Amino acid sequence: MEIKMSLGGIHFLFTSERPIRVGQQFDSFLDDLEAIPDLTVPFLWDWADSRTATTPLRGKDLQQHYYAEDGLRFCQTWGGPKGYIASTVYTPDFRTLKCYVNQEPFINPLNDLTTLIRYMPMREIFQYFGVIFFHAAQVEIDRKGILFTAPSGTGKTTQAKLWQKFRGAELICNDRTLVRKTSEGWCTYGYPVDGSAPVRSGRVLSLGAVVLLEQAPVNELVCLSAAKAVAHLVSQMVIDVWNVEARTRAATLALALLQDVPVCLLRCTPDEGAVRCLECWLNEKEVF
Numbered sequence: 491m492e493i494k495m496s497l498g499g500i501h502f503l504f505t506s507e508r509p510i511r512v513g514q515q516f517d518s519f520l521d522d523l524e525a526i527p528d529l530t531v532p533f534l535w536d537w538a539d540s541r542t543a544t545t546p547l548r549g550k551d552l553q554q555h556y557y558a559e560d561g562l563r564f565c566q567t568w569g570g571p572k573g574y575i576a577s578t579v580y581t582p583d584f585r586t587l588k589c590y591v592n593q594e595p596f597i598n599p600l601n602d603l604t605t606l607i608r609y610m611p612m613r614e615i616f617q618y619f620g621v622i623f624f625h626a627a628q629v630e631i632d633r634k635g636i637l638f639t640a641p642s643g644t645g646k647t648t649q650a651k652l653w654q655k656f657r658g659a660e661l662i663c664n665d666r667t668l669v670r671k672t673s674e675g676w677c678t679y680g681y682p683v684d685g686s687a688p689v690r691s692g693r694v695l696s697l698g699a700v701v702l703l704e705q706a707p708v709n710e711l712v713c714l715s716a717a718k719a720v721a722h723l724v725s726q727m728v729i730d731v732w733n734v735e736a737r738t739r740a741a742t743l744a745l746a747l748l749q750d751v752p753v754c755l756l757r758c759t760p761d762e763g764a765v766r767c768l769e770c771w772l773n774e775k776e777v778f
Contacts, residue, residue, distance in 0.1 A: 494525060499672065504606075510533070542577065549730060573592075578590075637678065649765075678696075700747070
């Protein structure tokens with residue numbers, strides 16, 4: 491079985507000897523059959539063929555453990571009492587990548603593409619290809635993507651829905667947005683695994699502006715220094731925070747974005763006043 495898909499402008503080819511269930515959320519991300527893959531990902535089901543690194547742990551998050559050995563990198567998904575339930579083995583340039591899936595601890599087959607993607611080092615893949623993985627909501631206004639990014643609970647979705655309600659904007663992403671610089675400038679992409687209340691749009695838009703959010707009693711636009719803006723942007727990127735190389739790469743991408751795209755801090759209330767305040771700034775910056 492072969493599945494061609496575009497995520498953040500990266501062309502993936504997923505292959506498997508077993509059937510994989512591709513849910514409707516992926517429909518708008520399925521790729522042109524003629525596209526040349528940037529990355530080929532075989533899912534392999536013989537766990538006995540997988541390899542576990544014997545070197546010390548490089549880093550970890552809540553689900554995955556990372557190792558390096560003999561010029562290879564390992565991203566191993568921890569299943570608690572089940573032990574490791576997947577192991578992705580790859581070269582640093584991703585020319586070679588294999589994802590082994592451990593079916594043994596499970597009664598039902600692991601054949602859902604959403605689950606399989608979560609077994610992969612997606613944060614590292616995106617960074618390698620120059621894609622910024624933002625914790626952000628996004629709306630489309632006049633064919634431009636406007637990103638709202640902030641820590642959870644600040645009101646990203648609230649501000650996006652205010653634009654939807656009062657200005658007729660289209661909600662493109664609710665919690666995850668991909669951003670990449672192309673030959674035509676910075677573009678935004680949806681992501682099919684988009685948080686707890688997903689909005690899964692495959693629309694590709696020109697990035698108009700990035701809006702950092704803070705809750706406040708009155709609406710106010712703040713222009714940040716480059717250093718503060720980069721720090722804010724990096725804090726809302728989905729990266730391997732344990733990895734110094736990843737943090738450095740994130741700062742480099744944030745600085746490049748800042749040079750080309752308007753970025754501001756909006757201290758805001760959850761009402762139409764915030765829309766009017768931001769709208770004035772966007773018009774001043776000639777985003778529309």
